[in-house]
Amino acid sequence: MSEPLVWRHRTGEIVFDRTRVMGVLNVTPDSFSDGGRFLAPAAAVRRGLEMVEEGADIIDIGGESTRPGSDPVPAEEEWGRVSPVIQGLAGKLSAPISIDTRKPDVARKAIRAGASIVNDVTALEDPAMASVVANSRVGVVLMHLRGEPKTMQDRPVYVDVVDEVRGFLTDRVRKAVEGGVTTEAIAVDPGIGFGKDLDHNLDLLRHLDILTTLGRPVVVGVSRKSFLKRLGGGNEASERLAGSLAAAAFAVARGAHVIRAHDVLETARALRVIDAILGPGWTR
Secondary structure (H helix, E strand, O other): OOOEEEEEEEOOEEEOOOOEEEEEEEEOOOOOOOOOOOHHHHHHHHHHHHHHHOHHHHOEOOOOOOOOOOOOOOOOHHHHHHHHHHHHOOOOOOOOOOEEOOOHHHHHHHHOOOEEEEEEEOOOHHHHHHHHHHHHHHHHEEEEEOOOOOOOOOOOOOOOOOHHHHHHHHHHHHHHHOOOOOOEEEEOOOOOOOOOHHHHHHHHHOOHHHHHHOOOOOOOOOOOOHHHHHHOOOOHHHHOOHHHHHHHHHHHHOOOOOOEOOOOOHHHHHHHHHHHOOOOOOOO
């Protein structure tokens, strides 16, 4: 049996002897799934602590919605939203804190406040972000995004979505390493729902195992996403738990190492079952 994959971050490492859960903590008024629910810092801190109790291995804090059609938020406003939450959770969690941002200044401040991972939907498109990640020795998630959140769902076109996403992530991993980021600090995310239509999302999930050939952990976020509605998975985001769990379990069977989820308790329970079915000899 081969040794499990390891993802190193600023304050430690995550060993993939099982599938891990990244709990989503949106500190925004306009998230598609829970907009405004955790905008108050005290509520967000309580939810962060609760998610760890429910089984989250990482807490991913975001102060800018990147849902389809969303507008960008100034860095000062984004930092104002996440700073009291990071400061309120730092030192109180057994799980590392991830900052979900595409802005180098927000990432830099978040790391100083206690974040150990940067989750960047632009995959270090900004060279300044690459420098922040490399110099801070944090973990990083490189995600594929076609276009900008505001317009990314306006008729996205691919010749071969699986090949193009894999090629993009291969290139971004290479550039990150050339920029000083250690290979062990990198995870990749195909960006389900980010500049993809229903068929693109399904193709990526069916062929997710192709991304495992990059040799880095694969992060997948399917939780409550609108493509599930198209499949009869629930009209409202809050009604998509069953579809989210089905897609997550399938993603794990295709090689996902981390599932990013809003419904942490239910997701953690589902992943324990799929991990048991796949067995201890399962390698990704």
